[in-house]
Amino acid sequence: EAGVVQSPRYKIIEKKQPVAFWCNPISGHNTLYWYLQNLGQGPELLIRYENEEAVDDSQLPKDRFSAERLKGVDSTLKIQPAELGDSAVYLCASSSPSGSQTGELFFGEGSRLTVL
Amino acid sequence: LAKTTQPISMDSYEGQEVNITCSHNNIATNDYITWYQQFPSQGPRFIIQGYKTKVTNEVASLFIPADRKSSTLSLPRVSLSDTAVYYCLVRRRDDKIIFGKGTRLHILP
Numbered sequence: 494e495a496g497v498v499q500s501p502r503y504k505i506i507e508k509k510q511p512v513a514f515w516c517n518p519i520s521g522h523n524t525l526y527w528y529l530q531n532l533g534q535g536p537e538l539l540i541r542y543e544n545e546e547a548v549d550d551s552q553l554p555k556d557r558f559s560a561e562r563l564k565g566v567d568s569t570l571k572i573q574p575a576e577l578g579d580s581a582v583y584l585c586a587s588s589s590p591s592g593s594q595t596g597e598l599f600f601g602e603g604s605r606l607t608v609l
Numbered sequence: 610l611a612k613t614t615q616p617i618s619m620d621s622y623e624g625q626e627v628n629i630t631c632s633h634n635n636i637a638t639n640d641y642i643t644w645y646q647q648f649p650s651q652g653p654r655f656i657i658q659g660y661k662t663k664v665t666n667e668v669a670s671l672f673i674p675a676d677r678k679s680s681t682l683s684l685p686r687v688s689l690s691d692t693a694v695y696y697c698l699v700r701r702r703d704d705k706i707i708f709g710k711g712t713r714l715h716i717l718p
Contacts, residue, residue, distance in 0.1 A: 584652045600652025602650070
């Protein structure tokens with residue numbers, strides 16, 4: 494069974510440019526998460542979806558970050574415009590209904606963003 | 610959400626048993642204790658979860674004393690490939706999953 498797939502794995506852009514990350518969760522997982530991880534820190538939750546509904550986006554910087562999960566499957570996280578401080582790894586995770594209860598999330602390998 | 614405290618880093622040698630202790634003094638009755646493992650350049654991976662006493666799976670054991678104010682993740686006979694960051698999380702079953710800084714475990718040959 495395929496795991497959580499993210500792309501691109503690496504992205505280098507100049508500041509003020511836009512960037513987008515894509516995530517395909519595990520089949521059948523209705524909950525999808527985007528986390529941000531800075532070097533040496535634990536992942537920080539940006540947004541959580543239940544199917545196509547964003548149920549927790551309180552930590553998403555909405556002035557420059559946006560996310561969508563239009564059909565309740567794939568998701569895209571966008572940053573526009575990017576700032577130097579956005580350099581980090583962006584992790585996508587998914588969970589089944591039972592997994593959301595137990596806290597068992599399945600993470601992708603992440604997308605490493607470098608803003609120059 | 611209960612705050613957790615765990616060592617910033619630990620070193621051990623191949624073949625030894627490693628115990629990582631996490632303190633969570635203000636754990637609530639409905640909170641569960643969950644541990645994740647993260648290898649370099651990968652996302653975190655769920656290892657084990659428990660509520661009380663002892664839980665064991667193919668990867669690790671989790672020991673939780675009666676007062677539940679701490680927990681210990683035990684990795685038997687570690688190898689170099691166990692070098693990773695280990696995160697202790699405490700949460701209610703329907704609550705958001707928040708990671709701390711974790712414990713950086715370095716296994717030496």
